Amino acid sequence: MLSVPCPWCGPRDETEFRYGGQAHVAYPPDPAALSDAEWAGYLFLRDNPKGWFAERWFHAAGCRRWCNTVRHTVTYEFGAPS
Amino acid sequence: MTAHPDFLWADPEPKRGYEVVVIGAGGHGLATAYYLARNHGISDVAVLERGWLAGGNMARNTTIIRSNYLWDASAAIYEHSLKLWEGLSDELDYDILFSQRGVLNLAHSLPDVRESVRRVNANRLNGIDAEWLTPAEVKKLVPIINTSPELRYPVLGATFQPRAGIAKHDHVAWAYARAANRLGVHLIQNCEVTGFRREGSRVTGVETSRGTIEAGRVALCAAGHTSVLAQELGFRLPLASHPLQALVSELLEQVLDTVVMSNAIHVYVSQAHKGELVMGAGIDAYNGYGQRGSFHVIESQLAAAVELFPIFARAHVLRTWAGIVDVSPDASPVLGLTPVENVFVNCGWGTGGFKATPGAGWVYADTIAHARPHPLAAPFTLDRFTTGALVDEHGAAAVAH
Ligand SMILES: Cc1cc2nc3c(=O)[nH]c(=O)nc-3n(C[C@H](O)[C@H](O)[C@H](O)COP(=O)(O)OP(=O)(O)OC[C@H]3O[C@@H](n4cnc5c(N)ncnc54)[C@H](O)[C@@H]3O)c2cc1C
Ligand SMILES: [Zn+2]
Numbered sequence: 001m002l003s004v005p006c007p008w009c010g011p012r013d014e015t016e017f018r019y020g021g022q023a024h025v026a027y028p029p030d031p032a033a034l035s036d037a038e039w040a041g042y043l044f045l046r047d048n049p050k051g052w053f054a055e056r057w058f059h060a061a062g063c064r065r066w067c068n069t070v071r072h073t074v075t076y077e078f079g080a081p082s
Numbered sequence: 083m084t085a086h087p088d089f090l091w092a093d094p095e096p097k098r099g100y101e102v103v104v105i106g107a108g109g110h111g112l113a114t115a116y117y118l119a120r121n122h123g124i125s126d127v128a129v130l131e132r133g134w135l136a137g138g139n140m141a142r143n144t145t146i147i148r149s150n151y152l153w154d155a156s157a158a159i160y161e162h163s164l165k166l167w168e169g170l171s172d173e174l175d176y177d178i179l180f181s182q183r184g185v186l187n188l189a190h191s192l193p194d195v196r197e198s199v200r201r202v203n204a205n206r207l208n209g210i211d212a213e214w215l216t217p218a219e220v221k222k223l224v225p226i227i228n229t230s231p232e233l234r235y236p237v238l239g240a241t242f243q244p245r246a247g248i249a250k251h252d253h254v255a256w257a258y259a260r261a262a263n264r265l266g267v268h269l270i271q272n273c274e275v276t277g278f279r280r281e282g283s284r285v286t287g288v289e290t291s292r293g294t295i296e297a298g299r300v301a302l303c304a305a306g307h308t309s310v311l312a313q314e315l316g317f318r319l320p321l322a323s324h325p326l327q328a329l330v331s332e333l334l335e336q337v338l339d340t341v342v343m344s345n346a347i348h349v350y351v352s353q354a355h356k357g358e359l360v361m362g363a364g365i366d367a368y369n370g371y372g373q374r375g376s377f378h379v380i381e382s383q384l385a386a387a388v389e390l391f392p393i394f395a396r397a398h399v400l401r402t403w404a405g406i407v408d409v410s411p412d413a414s415p416v417l418g419l420t421p422v423e424n425v426f427v428n429c430g431w432g433t434g435g436f437k438a439t440p441g442a443g444w445v446y447a448d449t450i451a452h453a454r455p456h457p458l459a460a461p462f463t464l465d466r467f468t469t470g471a472l473v474d475e476h477g478a479a480a481v482a483h
Contacts, residue, residue, distance in 0.1 A: 001376045002368065015378050019367035021322070040468040044320040044411050048309035050371045073323075074371045 002071075005078050008063045020056030022046040023068040050074060090256050091135075091263035096270050099296025100128040102450060103288055104303050105275045105311065107131035108140040109251070109436065110428055111303035112258035112269075113443020114450070119265035121444070122451040127267045129303075130290060132274035136255030139305050140436070142405035144328050144362040146341055146350060147437040148185045148246035149210055152201045153472075155461035156414060157208045162458055163441025164245060170440060176257035178249045179355055185246035186220065188344040188390075190235040198241045205243070213242045226337055226391050233389060235347045248341060248352050254439060277314055284424050285315070300425045301450050306371065306406030308429035317421045319429065320411050320467055324365040325375035325404040326433050329383075331397040333357035338391075347386040359397060361387060365407060365433060375404045407432050412473040417446060418455040418463035426450050427464065 002014040028034055028042055047053065053073050058066050070079040102118060104111045107129045119125040131137075147167055149160035171178050189195045198214065205212035217229040220240045229237045259269055270292070277289035278300070287296040302308055306323045334357050343350035351361045363383030366375040380402055388395045410416055410430035415438070420427050428446045431438055445456035455463055467473065 001378050013378075014367075014376055021369075036468045036470075041318070044467045044473075045318045046320075046322060048319075048322055048369060049313075050307070050310050050323075053369060055369070071368070073369050076368075076370065076372055 002076060004057050004059075005069060006057070006059045006062060006065075007067050008065060009059060012059070012062055016059060016061040018058040018060045020058055020066065023054040023056045052079060090260040091269050094268050094270065096128060096130075096273065096290075096292055096295050097268065099287065099298075100268070101126035101298045102301060103127075103295060103297035103299070104129045104301045105288070106138070106303040106305065106307075107135045107259070107269060107271065108138045108303065108305055109136060109255055109258065109439035110305070110431070110442050110446070111301075112136065112255055112262060113439050114301060114303060114428070114446045115267045115269075115443075116258050116262040116265065117443050117447035118451065119262060119267055121447060124451060125266035127262075128295065129262070129267060129269050130273045130275055130288070130295070131269070131271045132291070134271050135259055135269060136252065139405040139407060140251055140255050142328065142403055143251060143436040144350060144352070144360050145248040145251050145436060146185060146246075146343070146352065147180075147249060148243050149437070150185070150187070150201060150205050150212055150241060150243045150246065152204050153414075154204075154208060155458075157205065157210055159415075159441055159445065159458045159462070160437060161208065161210055162444070163438050166440035166444060167249065167437075168245075170249075170254070170257070174257035174261045176253065176260065178253045178257055180247065180249040181355070182245050182247040183340050183352075184223075184242055184244045185341040185343060186215070186224070186240040186242050188220070188240045188342065188346070189238045190344065190346040191238065194346055195238050198239065202241050211243055211245050213244070215240045215242050223340055224338065224342060226393055227342065228390055228392055235389075237390070246341065248354075250355065251436060258443075275311065283422070285422055298424065299450055301446065302420075302425065302427045302429065303446075305429065305431070305435070306408050308408055308427065312420075312427075315420070315422055315425060319416065319427070319464070321408045321416075321430055322369050323371055323406050323408050324368070325370045325372060326362070326365045326407045327375040327379055327402055327404045328360065328362040329380060329402040330354070330361070330400050331359040331394075332400050334359065334397060337393065342390070344386065344390065347389070349383045349386040349390070351387060351391070358400070359394065365409065366404075371406050373404050373406060409433070411467070415442070415462050416464055417442070417459040418449055419453070420464065
C-alpha cells in the first residue's frame with residue numbers, strides 16, 4: 001500500500017485517496033479552436049512514463065482536497081511535489 | 083508416450099536483419115510470428131524479448147478465456163479467438179490443456195441483472211453461446227457458492243458461456259514458440275529493444291542490448307511497455323500502465339469446476355489443473371511498472387471470495403504477484419498502423435488479452451503482411467480516438483476495471 005503525502009494531512013494510506021492520473025493537464029483555453037486530433041489528445045492522451053510522474057490524488061476520506069505529487073512509477077517512491 | 087524434448091526452440095544469435103522484427107515474446111508476439119510464417123509465408127522474422135520467453139503478462143495472467151462481449155466488434159474478435167482456441171492443441175501439436183469448463187459472470191443487483199440479460203441477448207444475436215442462469219441454476223453448477231439472499235451483495239443470477247474456460251498459459255507460449263521456430267522464426271531472449279534506427283520517415287532497424295538489428299517492418303507486441311517504445315518512436319498512445327495482481331492458494335482437491343467472475347464485488351476465480359485456486363481482481367489505481375501492487379486490493383478480493391465461497395476461508399494463499407497491463411480509455415485493444423509507416427502496434431489489451439492470444443496473433447499478422455488493418459481489427463485502430471467513434475466501453479467489455 002502506498003503512503004501518499006497529503007500536503008495538508010501528512011502521509012496517509014492510499015486507501016483514503018482516489019487517484020487522479022497525470023497532473024497539470026490544463027483545460028484548453030479555446031476549445032472550439034482545437035482540431036479533432038488536438039481535442040482527442042486533450043481527452044485521451046496522457047503521459048505514461050516509466051520513471052518520475054507528476055500526478056494527482058484526491059484525499060477523499062481525509063481533507064477532501066486534491067494535491068499534486070511526483071512519484072516514481074517503478075520504485076513507487078514519492079519525490080518533491082511540483 | 084514420447085519423452086518431453088529438452089529444447090522446444092533454438093537459441094540463435096541474432097542475424098544482421100529480418101524482414102519483420104516483433105518486439106516482445108509474450109503470447110501475442112509469439113502467435114503473431116507463427117501466423118506471419120504459417121498464413122503469410124513470411125518466416126524471416128525475429129521475436130526479440132528483453133527477459134525470458136513469455137515471462138511477462140503471459141506467465142502472470144489468470145488464463146480466463148471467453149468471448150461474451152457486448153459490443154459487436156469485440157464479440158467478433160474474441161469469438162474468432164475462441165474458435166482458434168478450440169483447435170489449437172491439434173494445430174500446434176501440443177496439449178495446451180484448454181478446458182471448456184464454462185464461465186459465469188455473476189449479477190448482484192437489479193442493474194447488474196439487466197445488463198447481464200442484455201449481454202446474453204446480444205451474444206446470441208452474434209452467434210455466441212450464452213445463457214442466463216437463476217440463482218438456483220448457479221448453485222447447481224457451483225455447489226460451493228453461497229446463494230443466500232442474506233449476503234450484502236447476493237447472487238441474483240449469472241450469465242453463462244459454456245464454451246469459455248481456461249488453458250495452461252505456459253503451454254500456449256511454448257507451443258507457439260516451438261511451432262514458430264519450426265517455420266524458421268528466430269526467438270531471441272535477453273534482447274531488449276532500447277531505440278530505433280531511422281531513414282527519413284521509415285524505421286530501418288532497432289537498437290538492442292545485443293546490438294543493432296535491421297528491420298523491414300517493426301511490430302510492437304510489448305503489452306504494458308508499449309508507451310515506452312512509442313515515446314522512442316515519437317508518438318503517444320492512449321494508454322496507462324497499471325499493476326494487475328493475482329494470487330494462488332495451495333493445492334486443493336477439486337471443488338470448483340467452472341470459472342466464476344464477479345465484476346460488482348470484484349473477484350474472479352478458477353481452479354487450476356493441478357488444484358490451486360487462481361484468483362484475480364481489479365487493477366491498482368495508480369500508474370505503475372513495478373510488477374507489484376498494493377495489499378488492500380488483495381485484501382478486498384479475498385473478502386469477496388470468502389463471502390461467495392465460505393469454504394475458501396480455510397485455504398492458504400501461497401503466492402501473489404503482479405503484471406503490468408496497458409489500459410486504454412475504452413478497455414479495448416489498439417491494433418493497426420502507427421504514424422510511422424512501417425511500424426505496427428498491438429497493445430491496450432489491458433486486463434483481458436490472454437483470451438485474445440490466437441485471434442490477436444492472427445489478425446495482427448495479417449495487418450502486418452498487408453500493411454492495412456484486418457477487417458476484425460479495423461474497429462480497433464488508433465484513429466478511433468479522433469473520428470468520434472464510441473469509446474466509453476468498459477461495460478461492454480464486461481470488465482469492471
Ligand atoms: C494478473 C493478471 C491476470 C490476467 N488475467 C487474464 C485473464 O484471466 N484472461 C485474459 O484474457 N487476460 C488476462 N490478463 C491479461 C493478459 O495477460 C494480457 O492482456 C496479455 O498477456 C498481453 O499480451 P502478451 O501476452 O503479448 O503480453 P506479455 O506476455 O506481457 O508480452 C510482452 C512482452 O514484451 C516484452 N518487452 C517489453 N518491452 C520490451 C523491449 N523494450 N524489448 C524487448 N521486449 C520487451 C516483455 O518482457 C514481455 O515478455 C491478465 C494479466 C495479469 C497481469
Ligand atoms: Zn488531506
